[in-house]
Amino acid sequence: MEKHKTYTVSEAIQRLESYCAYQERCHKEVKQKLWDMRMIPEASDQVIHHLLQHNFLNETRFSQAFARGKFRTKKWGKNRIIRELKFREISSFNIKIALQEISESDYYQTFDQLSEKRLSQLTSEENIQRKRKKFADYLLYRGWDSSMVYEKVKELIKY
Structure with a gap:
């Protein structure tokens, strides 16, 4: 049986701070990362709370960067951007704000x-x-x- 590395809350916070600092992330990606790290739900909530408090995780900022990036580099239209943001469980409020990034x-x-x-x-x-x-x-x-x-x-x- 293979042994999986376990993380303390502070180790997980450290790892996810650099994960979020590297590029904008949505809540869904962060939750998936925590799940992959085999964190228990209580610890995950603690980590996510920390990331939100210290502005490492910001769904509005993520959706704006996502919309700008996909439009500029991949030349996606608004329908595709909306579809992809919905897939990432972004609120319609943030989707609306994100689309304003495109003139x-x-x-x-x-x-x-x-x-x-x-x-x-x-x-x-x-x-x-x-x-x-x-x-x-x-x-x-x-x-x-x-x-x-x-x-x-x-x-x-x-x-």
């Missing part, structure tokens, strides 16, 4: 750039229907608004 002008500009880039990748596709489907699927998967996507399909890929 309208940046949002539309990024959408246009991404559309142009995707269209240029589809030059080998001869079948117009398939080309339109691939184009739309690509943008929808990344969480862009369906009305924006279908508008762009009509604009860029004509029969």
